[in-house]
Amino acid sequence: MIEIENVEKSFGALKVLDGVSLTVNKGEVVSIIGGSGSGKSTLLMCINGLEPIQGGRILVDGTEVHARGTDLNRLRRKIGIVFQQWNAFPHLTVLENVTLAPRKVLKKSREEADAIARRQLEHVGLGDKFGSFPGKLSGGQQQRMAIARALAMAPEYMLFDEVTSALDPQLVGEVLDTMRLLAREGMTMILVTHEMGFAREVSDRVAFFKSGKIHEIGSPEQLFGNPQLPDTRAFLNSVLK
Amino acid sequence: MFHTAVSANDLWFLAQGAGWTLLITLIAMVGGTVLGVVFGVTRAVLPGWTTLPLGFLLDIFRSVPLLIQLILANSFIPILGLRATPFAVSCVVLALYTSAYCAEIVRGGVLAVPQTTRRAARSLGLTWWQDMTEIVYPMALRVMLPSWIGLTLGVMKDTALVGWIGVIELLKSSQILITRMQNEPLFILMIAGLIYFLISFPISRLGARLERRFREND
Numbered sequence: 001m002i003e004i005e006n007v008e009k010s011f012g013a014l015k016v017l018d019g020v021s022l023t024v025n026k027g028e029v030v031s032i033i034g035g036s037g038s039g040k041s042t043l044l045m046c047i048n049g050l051e052p053i054q055g056g057r058i059l060v061d062g063t064e065v066h067a068r069g070t071d072l073n074r075l076r077r078k079i080g081i082v083f084q085q086w087n088a089f090p091h092l093t094v095l096e097n098v099t100l101a102p103r104k105v106l107k108k109s110r111e112e113a114d115a116i117a118r119r120q121l122e123h124v125g126l127g128d129k130f131g132s133f134p135g136k137l138s139g140g141q142q143q144r145m146a147i148a149r150a151l152a153m154a155p156e157y158m159l160f161d162e163v164t165s166a167l168d169p170q171l172v173g174e175v176l177d178t179m180r181l182l183a184r185e186g187m188t189m190i191l192v193t194h195e196m197g198f199a200r201e202v203s204d205r206v207a208f209f210k211s212g213k214i215h216e217i218g219s220p221e222q223l224f225g226n227p228q229l230p231d232t233r234a235f236l237n238s239v240l241k
Numbered sequence: 242m243f244h245t246a247v248s249a250n251d252l253w254f255l256a257q258g259a260g261w262t263l264l265i266t267l268i269a270m271v272g273g274t275v276l277g278v279v280f281g282v283t284r285a286v287l288p289g290w291t292t293l294p295l296g297f298l299l300d301i302f303r304s305v306p307l308l309i310q311l312i313l314a315n316s317f318i319p320i321l322g323l324r325a326t327p328f329a330v331s332c333v334v335l336a337l338y339t340s341a342y343c344a345e346i347v348r349g350g351v352l353a354v355p356q357t358t359r360r361a362a363r364s365l366g367l368t369w370w371q372d373m374t375e376i377v378y379p380m381a382l383r384v385m386l387p388s389w390i391g392l393t394l395g396v397m398k399d400t401a402l403v404g405w406i407g408v409i410e411l412l413k414s415s416q417i418l419i420t421r422m423q424n425e426p427l428f429i430l431m432i433a434g435l436i437y438f439l440i441s442f443p444i445s446r447l448g449a450r451l452e453r454r455f456r457e458n459d
Binding site: 045048050073074076077079080081083085087089090091100101104105133135146149150153 | 355357358360361362363364365366367368371375376379380383458
């Protein structure tokens with residue numbers, strides 16, 4: 001369970017998170033939508049401790065992420081994160097990209113790590129690309145590799161930060177298919193997304209972010225079908241036109 | 242018909258000089274690179290103001306002509322009551338000089354690795370050290386290698402200056418031959434130049450080959 005309690009975060013004078021609270025239960029898929037610069041991506045970085053926070057707290061399975069003495073390297077093993085810019089390691093082959101963390105962090109043997117990586121890469125449809133370097137892959141393939149890389153750590157939570165925003169339109173589908181598959185398998189997921197149709201389809205709950213706050217949250221039917229607040233309606237009108 | 246008084250013995254004398262040139266280059270590059278990596282990484286990861294004194298010191302090594310550094314070091318060491326051969330002084334001064342340049346190369350290389358890539362590594366649970374060794378080092382190496390090869394060639398030629406404080410390296414030994422034989426200065430300098438080239442050429446070829454190998458993967 002991920003518990004976000006009243007989190008505040010600023011970059012200098014700019015307040016990006018202004019008292020955000022959200023609880024995500026095991027097996028739940030929560031989508032976060034909202035305009036650019038509303039703090040959605042920053043929230044994901046805070047959940048795995050990549051960004052410090054100035055107020056409130058975040059608990060992952062009861063462990064306070066930003067508490068002194070929390071072993072972040074250990075905590076991050078169970079939180080996979082995939083970024084908008086897929087961030088492949090360009091000097092490693094596709095297989096090595098995926099085996100790196102299992103070998104170095106989980107101390108698995110090369111054979112064990114290879115087996116895990118092969119399984120995950122086949123899972124995301126890259127079974128024929130083991131020996132390729134990321135530079136030779138399309139954006140969609142690199143993004144699926146990044147998903148496999150995160151999954152190879154057998155995380156309990158997956159965070160997706162606008163993973164299709166930097167992709168050519170014809171490559172978006174293959175990445176969404178991979179995420180759809182994960183949702184169906186019961187992975188706990190938080191996705192920051194601009195793909196409204198996808199959010200509506202896979203989410204248990206959808207949160208609308210505005211000015212560093214969760215402005216409105218509810219089931220997809222409720223939030224997309226019958227938004228209660230005028231700002232939510234205005235945002236949905238502007239993106240669903 | 243071409244005739245020369247340069248004998249096999251003289252050539253052997255030049256070869257010995259070249260040996261010293263190579264040895265000093267090697268020591269300066271090893272020492273300078275080790276120090277340069279430490280200084281460069283420090284400058285890249287610590288906040289700017291904490292490394293100002295280090296940056297200032299490295300600036301001195303880079304901006305004062307090497308010849309002045311060599312002569313000053315060679316003179317001050319006995320004044321301080323320490324004993325060091327000109328060879329040892331040469332190695333230390335050249336290593337520090339090299340480290341100042343190498344530090345900038347390393348700093349640039351580390352900063353060239355995108356922050357987002359490093360975040361991806363850390364978010365997989367890699368420690369700071371694992372991120373440095375598994376991600377930053379190999380990625381930065383591709384950026385640093387051409388400059389580092391250039392630095393090696395530069396330092397190799399800069400060793401010609403240590404003849405001033407009495408180390409008989411390649412240039413100094415050719416000077417000695419020239420003084421002794423009087424009438425063949427250009428021919429002897431050509432031989433010395435050729436030897437410098439023969440040392441440099443394989444290094445630059447090796448660099449080009451490594452670069453090509455890296456590029457194949459991108």
